[in-house]
Amino acid sequence: MxxxxxxxxxxxxxxxxxxxxxxxxxxxxxxxxxxxxxxxxxxxxxxxxxxxxxxxxSKEDLFRTVLEEAYLDIRKAERELNLEDLSPTDALETLVRFTWQYYLDNPEFITLVNSENLHGARHIKSLDNLPETMRGLVGMVDEILVKGQATGEFRSGIDAAQLNITIAAIGYYYLTNRHTGSFLFGRDLMEEKALDERLAFNIETVLRLVRADAQGN
Amino acid sequence: MxxxxxxxxxxxxxxxxxxxxxxxxxxxxxxxxxxxxxxxxxxxxxxxxxxxxxxxxSKEDLFRTVLEEAYLDIRKAERELNLEDLSPTDALETLVRFTWQYYLDNPEFITLVNSENLHGARHIKSLDNLPETMRGLVGMVDEILVKGQATGEFRSGIDAAQLNITIAAIGYYYLTNRHTGSFLFGRDLMEEKALDERLAFNIETVLRLVRADAQGN
DNA sequence: TAAAGAAGTAACTAGTTAGTGCATTAAAGG
DNA sequence: CCTTTAATGCACTAACTAGTTACTTCTTTA
Missing domain, CATH: 1.10.10.60 (Homeodomain-like)
Structure with missing residues (x-):
């Protein structure tokens, strides 16, 4: 048989x-x-x-490994966007779109990070390759900002780290709090139309934040 | 004795x-x-x-009560700001400052909300007074936006709910992820200078988001 | 092909945890 | 006072959970 x-x-x-x-x-x-x-x-x-x-x-070591993979994966995907080949404005819009879509496609990333913060980030502290990759991302955004200033698209004096945090924040918060949000606002924040609206709003937020105004600042 | x-x-x-x-x-x-x-x-x-x-x-009923108190408390504090008495621009700046400071003074709020979302918001779903208070907040912000459009300070077409979410997001994300953030960015995100910088950046973000530009939009 | 080591399993342990049964004690009204 | 009712305390249990022990089975290579 x-x-x-x-x-x-x-x-x-x-x-x-x-x-x-x-x-x-x-x-x-x-x-x-x-x-x-x-x-x-x-x-x-x-x-x-x-x-x-x-x-x-151990359970905690397993958690650490999972977390490390998650961080390395999102940073790798960010690098593969090749933002340096785009115009400064397109580059930022692409980063906002990517970040949003990454959170949507990999919902576990958000929960893992939340969990790690609840525990005071004690697991990732031994992973010293992670800050390096973060410096890479901030550096990339900084280059975009410098380039944008040179072309006159962007105003000066924008901190790349703060901008990075904001780009993450406006997507992350919406998605991590989608359950309480849907209840409190009385509508499903995860339906397609709601998601599209949020993404559009976030792009607007970031572009208005960096754009040079009439006076050039 | x-x-x-x-x-x-x-x-x-x-x-x-x-x-x-x-x-x-x-x-x-x-x-x-x-x-x-x-x-x-x-x-x-x-x-x-x-x-x-x-x-x-039960433990879960206790959690529900704690959560309800937390939500009612922040909404009450927001109402007491009397934003309707301020100019539209001042009102929004005040709301951004307040939200930030509330999270700083009541760090438990963030953790409670995170925990509730991890559990699919199943505890607050029976508390039907909460969506009401949320509608109140959104309504208040909407009034500010309408008034700001009337005075010409703000552009039109801004969604009050999205703005609310963004105001919360830019503070909440920074604080909930302060442990991983401090490690990844290689500096203490909770020291006074860092907090002040973040608040200033957030105010800038929100005001640029709503401000009417040279073309009036 | 034999032996050694790597991969895999089941049953167990020691400690923890939400929740309870039951007796006791304080306060308040008659 | 004295009785009733609500507040309080102790000790227990039934279920669960991370981690381990002691073992079997497969695969590789000398």
Whole structure:
């Protein structure tokens, strides 16, 4: 008799590790670090809990790994936008659109970051490659701002780090608080029309913030 | 012999209830709904855990009460700003400053809201007085916008709800992510100078967003 | 092909946690 | 006073949870 074909290869360390990581991302995103259950992650990954401890050491170490991957991934995607090839205005609009869409496509990112902040950022503090990549992003935005000033599109004196924070904030806040927001405002903030409106508003916000006015400031 | 004066009266239902509520706010803010410990709340309140269940029924009901108080409190404080008495520009700047300072003075508000969103806003959904107060705030901002258009200070076509969300977002995001932010940016986002800079940037953001430009839009 | 090591499993442990049963004690009205 | 009712305290339990022990099974390579 023919063997039942298994989706899961009998022995594959990399695949198991990767399944655990994906399951962990999903579970941590759904319930936070504290609310996540190690048994649930193992089951979701179709792996044994022992393997989770074998590969990742502890629940918190697993969380750290998930977080690191999440941060590296968004920074990588940002770099791949090649903003330096666009006009300053287009570059900023593209960054606002990207940030918004990234949060929509990767909702776990927001929950992971929230969870990490609830715990005083103690997990990422040992990951010293993360500040480097953040400096890269701020540097990129700063270049856009300098270029925009040179062309006269933008005013001077804008802090790149603050602008970065604001671009993240206006999307992040809307999405992280979508449940309370939908209830308090009495309408579904996640329906397509509402999302489109919010994105348009955010682009307007950022462009008006940087644009040189009639007096050139 | 004179009786030892006790700070705590022997029997005082209201006082005990209130101490439990304050303790719960603090514990929920520090650890979130899932991470908070009922025993910890009782101890912090110098009350017995039995009393907590006597007065509030369950951990989740207690959380709901804490949340309701928090929302009612910020909305009340906003109303007391009497923004309608200020010029449109001053009114918006005041609202931005207030929102920022409220988050700074009441850091538990942010954590409570985050926790509630992690749980799909399921606790506040039974509190139907909250959407009313939110409508009040949006209405107030809308009046400011209408008045500002009339005086020519503001451009037309600004959505009051979106503006509200943005005013909250630019402060909330910075503060809720202060731990990861401080680490990623490599500097303490909570030192006085940094806070002042952020507030100034936020006021600039909002005023440029609403201001009528040279062409009157 | 044999042996060694890596991958995988099930059952268990020690500690924790929300919630409760029941007895006791203080206050307030008659 | 004395009775009733509400406030309070202690000790318990049933369920849960991160992490581990002791073992089996597969794969690779010398």
């Amino acid at each position: 023919a063997e039942i074909p298994k989706t899961k290869k009998k022995r594959d360390a990399e695949a198991t590790k990767s399944r655990i990581l994906m399951a962990a991302k999903s579970e941590f995103a759904k319930r936070g670090l504290g609310g996540a259950r190690v048994d649930e992650i193992a089951e979701l990954a179709e792996a044994n809990k022992r393997m989770l401890y074998h590969y990742f050491g | 004179a009786e030892i004066p006790k700070t705590k009266k022997k029997r005082d239902a209201e006082a005990t209830k209130s101490r439990i509520l304050m303790a719960a706010k603090s514990e929920f803010a520090k650890r979130g709904l899932g991470g908070a410990r009922v025993d910890e709340i009782a101890e912090l309140a110098e009350a017995n855990k039995r009393m907590l269940y006597h007065y509030f029924g």
